[in-house]
Amino acid sequence: MVVPAHAQTHKCQGPNGRIIYSDAPCASNQTGSEIRLRENTIDTRKDWERNERYLQQRQQEEAEKAGGARPLPSPEYANQDRAQSPECAAAIRSANTQPSNASPQKIDADRGSARQVCGFDPWPGPSMTQIDTENRRSRALEAAAQARMNPIITSCDAGGCWDTNGIRYNGTNGRYFRAGDDTFCTRVGKTLNCGAR
Incomplete structure (x- = not known):
């Protein structure tokens, strides 16, 4: 016959009034005594799952008693389980625990x-790959807009200059208008700073 072992538990109060629970007896500067703990009788298993299984079995x-076929568990129950x-x-x-360099595909x-x-x-909505693709597209559009606002000059003549994309800017002495939409730009070295007129 196996008898469950019970560890001794002591409740001790120190000089500062602090309560300490320990398996060792109280020190000489502490007051207290051994306490007896009751067996843990609480079932910590998932009661919900057990009850659901019981109800399914009863159904x-x-x-079967009524002569019908055994019903299959409902999809809702299976998914909850x-x-x-x-x-x-x-x-x-x-x-949810991913390294910072994890790819969207991973x-x-x-x-x-x-x-x-x-x-x-658990993650409804667009996938990480879709989000990454959209972010890349947004960054590309932003870079293109930035390049359009600050184009780099490649060559000039007496009537204006061209940028790296071949767009013409008409004007002289550091003041130019982009051909086609007449955006005003000022030249700083090889860069044009463009904005609304």
Whole structure:
């Protein structure tokens, strides 16, 4: 017969009034004594899952008694079971914990694995690859707009200059107008600073 071992627990109060719980007896400058702890009788397992399984089993038994076929678990129940599983929590945690240099494709792959485990999408909306593509496009448009506002001069003649994109700027003495839209630009070295007139 196996008897459960009980560790001794002491509740001690120090000179400063602080309470300490320990498996060692109280020190000479502390007051207190051994305390007896009760057995932990609380079931820490997932009661919800157990109850749901019990209800499913009862429904199946009642269907069999009535002569019907065994009903399959509902998709909602199956998804709830998977969504609340430790495996799902671990998969979400893993997908959310990425190094700073992780590629959008790697993040999407890890999120896809978590979706398979959990049975639902914890990250609704566009994928990281789509977000990265949109960010790259925005940065390219911003760079193009910046280049248009600060073009680099490649060559000039008596009536104006050309930039690296072959766009003509009419004018002289550091004051130019971009051909086509008449944007006003001032020249600073080889760069034109352009803005609205």
